[in-house]
Amino acid sequence: MKTPNPVDLLFADMDKLSPGDDSLSLYVLQSLPRHRFEVVVDAGCGAGRQTFVLASELVTPIQAVDSYQPFLSRLKRRAKEKGLAHLVRTHCMDMKDIPSVFPKIDLLWAEGAAYNIGFANALSTWAKAIKPNGFAVVTELCWLREQIPNAVTEFFRSEYQDMQSVPQNIAIAEEAGYKIFNTYTLPKEAWVKDYYDVLEPRAKSLVNHSNVDVRDFAVETLKEIETFKISEDSYGYVFYILQRSN
Numbered sequence: 001m002k003t004p005n006p007v008d009l010l011f012a013d014m015d016k017l018s019p020g021d022d023s024l025s026l027y028v029l030q031s032l033p034r035h036r037f038e039v040v041v042d043a044g045c046g047a048g049r050q051t052f053v054l055a056s057e058l059v060t061p062i063q064a065v066d067s068y069q070p071f072l073s074r075l076k077r078r079a080k081e082k083g084l085a086h087l088v089r090t091h092c093m094d095m096k097d098i099p100s101v102f103p104k105i106d107l108l109w110a111e112g113a114a115y116n117i118g119f120a121n122a123l124s125t126w127a128k129a130i131k132p133n134g135f136a137v138v139t140e141l142c143w144l145r146e147q148i149p150n151a152v153t154e155f156f157r158s159e160y161q162d163m164q165s166v167p168q169n170i171a172i173a174e175e176a177g178y179k180i181f182n183t184y185t186l187p188k189e190a191w192v193k194d195y196y197d198v199l200e201p202r203a204k205s206l207v208n209h210s211n212v213d214v215r216d217f218a219v220e221t222l223k224e225i226e227t228f229k230i231s232e233d234s235y236g237y238v239f240y241i242l243q244r245s246n
């Protein structure tokens, strides 16, 4: 029998694979001072939730990059259903290799994905490929307050030790060669609707699964959701809307 993949089980059929919302992606996209972009790359696109926002709004081809083929296959299926297949190109590759495949980017978008190669590393890697005055729009998990409940600090000590505050990330972005156009913090609802409200019951149903990896992933997910509930707004996802310096 095939070993079950915890990611496939937990995220089955979900379009949204991290906190976010179509209306927020659209709001940020429309806030950019330019609305015509030739080369648009969606890094760590997952199943394509934000890819479809970009494609519908910009009506230009979106280069959708992800290293997990099952998500890209789902994205392609959904693109067809939405009548957007002609605007979406999928690339199964590592996002760290984006500059060698797309050396002249006008808009680099990455929701809930940059952390996979490290926020600072992602920004400096992609800076090499973003045209002068081009844009990078990247969401990142950040500390939002100085007062952090102990259990939250404890959870992220093992889960995301590199998490920084917004001013620290702004300094990182400037160091990597960007001007800060704006930042925008995702509201709590963007974590719950179509994300934690789907994942929580699913994870609960998988905690006694016969496969240990599935059980562990389910328990870890429930711990993450519990941490969010007691977070007292001490952390959140923030959009960094960045413009490549000349």
Ligand SMILES: C[S@@+](CC[C@H](N)C(=O)[O-])C[C@H]1O[C@@H](n2cnc3c(N)ncnc32)[C@H](O)[C@@H]1O
Pocket (backbone or CB within 6 Å): 015, 016, 017, 018, 019, 020, 043, 044, 045, 046, 047, 048, 049, 050, 065, 066, 067, 068, 071, 093, 094, 095, 096, 110, 111, 112, 113, 116, 117
């Ligand atoms: C949390 S999901 C976010 C997906 C999507 N942007 C969303 O918000 O729904 C992170 C995505 O990054 C992809 N990923 C992880 N490491 C990657 C890498 N090194 N290169 C490309 N994609 C990667 C994962 O496969 C996953 O689809």
